[in-house]
Amino acid sequence: MPERIRPSDRPGWEGPHEGRDRRAWYDRPSASPAAPTRPAPATRSRREPPSAPRPVQPLVVVDHLTKVYEPSPAWMKLLLKSSITEPVTAVADLSLEVWPGQVFAVVGPNGAGKSTLFRVLTGLITPTSGRVALAGIDVVGDARTARRHIGFMPAEDRSLNLRHTCWQNLAFHGRLQGIPASKLRPRIDEVLETVGLGHVPDRTGHALSSGMRARLQLARALLHEPDILILDEPTGTIDPIGAHDLLQLVQRLAAERQLAVLLSSHRLEEIDALEDNVLFINKGEVVHTGSMDSLRAVMEQPILRLRFDTPASARAALDHLVAARDLPVTIDGTEVHVGGNPSPGVVLPRLGDHLARLEAVDRSRMPLQELISRLMRGEGPRSDTPARRPAPAPPAAPGPRPVPARPAAGDTASWRGASWRPPAGPGPRDARPNGAAPTPPPPARNGGNGRNGQGWLPSDGSWPPPPTNGHDAAPSGARGPLSNGNGNGRGPAANGASANGNGHHVPWGPLPDADGPGYGTNGGGPR
Amino acid sequence: MSTAAAHLAPRPRRGLGLVPRAKRAWQVTSAFTWLGYTEELAYPLNFALKQAQPIFTVVVYYFLSLLVDSGPNVAGDYYSFVVVGAVVLRMLDSGLGSFSSTLEATVDQGRLESLLIEPIRWKLIPFGLASWSILTSAITAAFMVLLALPIGLHVSLSGVLPGLLILVLGIGASHALGIVAAAVKLLSKRGNPFVTIYGMAVVLLCGLMFPVSSLPGPLQAASYLLPPTYAIQGVRRTVLPGGEELTGPSTLTSVLALAAFCVIVYPVSLWLYGRAVDVGRKYGTLAGY
Numbered sequence: 068m069p070e071r072i073r074p075s076d077r078p079g080w081e082g083p084h085e086g087r088d089r090r091a092w093y094d095r096p097s098a099s100p101a102a103p104t105r106p107a108p109a110t111r112s113r114r115e116p117p118s119a120p121r122p123v124q125p126l127v128v129v130d131h132l133t134k135v136y137e138p139s140p141a142w143m144k145l146l147l148k149s150s151i152t153e154p155v156t157a158v159a160d161l162s163l164e165v166w167p168g169q170v171f172a173v174v175g176p177n178g179a180g181k182s183t184l185f186r187v188l189t190g191l192i193t194p195t196s197g198r199v200a201l202a203g204i205d206v207v208g209d210a211r212t213a214r215r216h217i218g219f220m221p222a223e224d225r226s227l228n229l230r231h232t233c234w235q236n237l238a239f240h241g242r243l244q245g246i247p248a249s250k251l252r253p254r255i256d257e258v259l260e261t262v263g264l265g266h267v268p269d270r271t272g273h274a275l276s277s278g279m280r281a282r283l284q285l286a287r288a289l290l291h292e293p294d295i296l297i298l299d300e301p302t303g304t305i306d307p308i309g310a311h312d313l314l315q316l317v318q319r320l321a322a323e324r325q326l327a328v329l330l331s332s333h334r335l336e337e338i339d340a341l342e343d344n345v346l347f348i349n350k351g352e353v354v355h356t357g358s359m360d361s362l363r364a365v366m367e368q369p370i371l372r373l374r375f376d377t378p379a380s381a382r383a384a385l386d387h388l389v390a391a392r393d394l395p396v397t398i399d400g401t402e403v404h405v406g407g408n409p410s411p412g413v414v415l416p417r418l419g420d421h422l423a424r425l426e427a428v429d430r431s432r433m434p435l436q437e438l439i440s441r442l443m444r445g446e447g448p449r450s451d452t453p454a455r456r457p458a459p460a461p462p463a464a465p466g467p468r469p470v471p472a473r474p475a476a477g478d479t480a481s482w483r484g485a486s487w488r489p490p491a492g493p494g495p496r497d498a499r500p501n502g503a504a505p506t507p508p509p510p511a512r513n514g515g516n517g518r519n520g521q522g523w524l525p526s527d528g529s530w531p532p533p534p535t536n537g538h539d540a541a542p543s544g545a546r547g548p549l550s551n552g553n554g555n556g557r558g559p560a561a562n563g564a565s566a567n568g569n570g571h572h573v574p575w576g577p578l579p580d581a582d583g584p585g586y587g588t589n590g591g592g593p594r
Numbered sequence: 595m596s597t598a599a600a601h602l603a604p605r606p607r608r609g610l611g612l613v614p615r616a617k618r619a620w621q622v623t624s625a626f627t628w629l630g631y632t633e634e635l636a637y638p639l640n641f642a643l644k645q646a647q648p649i650f651t652v653v654v655y656y657f658l659s660l661l662v663d664s665g666p667n668v669a670g671d672y673y674s675f676v677v678v679g680a681v682v683l684r685m686l687d688s689g690l691g692s693f694s695s696t697l698e699a700t701v702d703q704g705r706l707e708s709l710l711i712e713p714i715r716w717k718l719i720p721f722g723l724a725s726w727s728i729l730t731s732a733i734t735a736a737f738m739v740l741l742a743l744p745i746g747l748h749v750s751l752s753g754v755l756p757g758l759l760i761l762v763l764g765i766g767a768s769h770a771l772g773i774v775a776a777a778v779k780l781l782s783k784r785g786n787p788f789v790t791i792y793g794m795a796v797v798l799l800c801g802l803m804f805p806v807s808s809l810p811g812p813l814q815a816a817s818y819l820l821p822p823t824y825a826i827q828g829v830r831r832t833v834l835p836g837g838e839e840l841t842g843p844s845t846l847t848s849v850l851a852l853a854a855f856c857v858i859v860y861p862v863s864l865w866l867y868g869r870a871v872d873v874g875r876k877y878g879t880l881a882g883y
Binding site: 136137139143146147149157183186189190191192193211212214215217219221223225226227228230231235238239240242243244245287291 | 618621622624625628629632633636703704705707708709710711712713714715778781782783872873875876877878879880
């Protein structure tokens with residue numbers, strides 16, 4: 068049993084918001100001088116004054132959290148069958164901090180421990196060891212008070228009462244949350260407007276689309292104005308456009324209201340959008356935390372693609388390169404692929420006379436799908452540092468974090484939306500280990516004949532392209548489970564052929580979740 | 595000191611006042627009652643049929659009473675004897691069965707997690723979920739009495755108030771057992787052997803259709819272990835004209851027995867429910883099915 072954290076552990080603690088009134092907003096006097104210190108958006112008159120100082124402490128602190136599911140005792144197996152015969156470590160020594168205004172994505176295959184982590188955060192599961200503090204409140208010792216600070220959005224929309232209208236769903240939970248009847252009606256109207264459902268308050272859950280149900284769940288999570296949002300696969304059932312809009316809404320709310328948001332996701336474009344705040348876990352362990360750029364810098368090995376006018380020209384150039392330089396070179400039709408992170412300035416002069424037959428040059432980045440797949444297969448370095456970050460600097464102007472371009476209608480491969488970004492100016496994001504140069508932009512990225520900014524990459528977006536000469540052979544049809552090309556933007560189970568909708572395979576193996584611990588395949592928790 | 599401990603706030607002192615807690619409990623319970631009401635209205639035919647059911651019960655007992663000799667064992671009026679027993683048992687049954695059945699329905703519908711995440715005492719959830727069912731049972735029981743009065747139910751008006759007091763005690767004892775049933779349900783998820791066995795025992799032993807004194811000695815002894823025996827007997831003694839002539843426990847004995855059940859079983863059942871929640875949190879089975 069985890070040791071309970073007593074107030075005496077920290078005498079004089081001021082909480083994440085110094086001097087903040089810790090009561091719920093509906094319990095606070097409207098013009099109290101001891102009002103919370105969180106800066107208030109113009110639309111939130113009940114919040115603290117805008118001139119108040121920003122909070123300086125994280126709202127979510129997970130400290131060396133471990134959860135081991137033990138086999139049920141014999142008497143319990145009489146009541147409920149359990150498949151666990153030996154202890155299963157769902158979360159292992161995980162540490163994490165989420166700050167106000169920060170949107171943190173927890174990414175991992177099914178069975179990685181995401182849902183267990185969220186259930187521990189919400190007090191539905193007790194940790195085996197470690198501590199969790201939400202808004203300064205110990206979740207194990209005082210779960211009910213901690214839950215006042217949490218807005219939770221479950222993965223399934225079954226948690227809504229689909230026979231009830233939007234308004235009724237919110238009214239019920241508003242009463243459970245202790246919102247006085249006199250303030251409940253305007254608050255429901257306000258939150259419905261916030262999530263874009265203000266025009267359908269009387270529509271029943273059954274008559275809502277998946278995206279609208281997700282928004283209704285978000286409205287329910289926001290109803291009591293929590294400090295922390297925990298969203299378990301919030302976009303799991305939504306089409307890519309709706310998912311993008313929902314994520315944008317969450318990011319805007321997090322920025323405006325200084326919410327600490329923790330979400331799990333399988334969508335690659337979302338992971339890319341939250342690139343500075345991503346925690347990759349697999350089998351309960353953190354495999355990487357931090358920015359996607361830092362991950363790419365360590366794991367990515369760009370290749371240079373040279374496209375010639377004919378296959379014969381490509382073959383001749385290949386022979387020339389092989390003879391001229393010891394580089395890993397492969398051929399695919401009219402394309403020659405040069406590995407080893409070569410610079411065009413080094414390779415092109417070595418083409419000699421074949422340079423005249425060259426039509427295009429592309430230096431492609433590894434798709435996020437492949438990047439994560441390799442990471443989860445253990446091919447990348449493990450993070451030795453916990454997912455703790457310094458408090459983010461106050462933004463110059465409030466506003467949502469940047470999100471990738473809205474995907475076009477009919478865009479089936481979600482990672483396509485994660486388009487290349489031009490290199491930023493000097494700054495931490497440009498720092499590359501070992502002095503490696505930043506990855507240059509592909510020359511034809513936004514032009515050529517590609518879709519969605521993919522340049523002249525193969526239309527299935529695979530990276531490297533499917534081998535045709537025996538190199539890099541991979542099981543046919545295998546595809547990383549984080550791929551998201553099944554047309555509805557749903558979930559990790561997009562394995563199989565034609566996943567991108569154009570008949571191409573992506574030749575990368577599945578993530579190692581198929582042999583996971585056997586629990587939590589649908590929302591976590593042992594059965 | 596760990597990092598999490600460094601971020602912990604002093605635990606706020608809870609408002610220990612009875613009034614705020616009662617007010618909050620009322621707010622939560624009324625929210626659940628409203629939920630049950632709106633859900634019921636979503637299926638109007640089902641709701642209407644459920645309300646019509648007591649009509650048949652009252653009428654069936656009427657024709658049955660025509661075949662049964664009314665003697666001193668039934669206070670001279672079998673119809674009143676059996677209708678009062680049925681009304682009391684209906685009230686008690688609602689307390690026992692609805693705790694676990696509504697909990698099971700909520701789990702099956704996938705809505706328990708969204709309730710557990712709300713800042714309410716988890717011990718209030720079974721009470722809240724059962725509140726609408728208990729309320730409708732009370733209305734139905736009153737409806738049964740109103741229907742039975744014109745066709746032969748005889749009631750002593752002076753005994754109504756003491757009868758209601760005994761009924762409330764009986765409902766309390768029944769709710770305590772209902773909490774035990776809910777605790778078992780949290781762990782077993784489906785079915786509830788406790789409710790099934792208890793329900794069969796009640797019908798057989800508690801004197802619904804016949805006096806307890808008609809049972810063999812060992813079964814009579816067993817019947818006195820069940821709170822409905824005291825509730826039915828106590829209400830009959832106070833409400834039925836000539837009820838004081840009935841055999842079995844006296845009114846005072848019934849009151850004391852039911853009060854003891856409430857005082858002893860209620861805390862135990864709440865403790866058991868808390869333990870079931872803890873076990874569910876430990877093994878990760880709390881919100882699953």
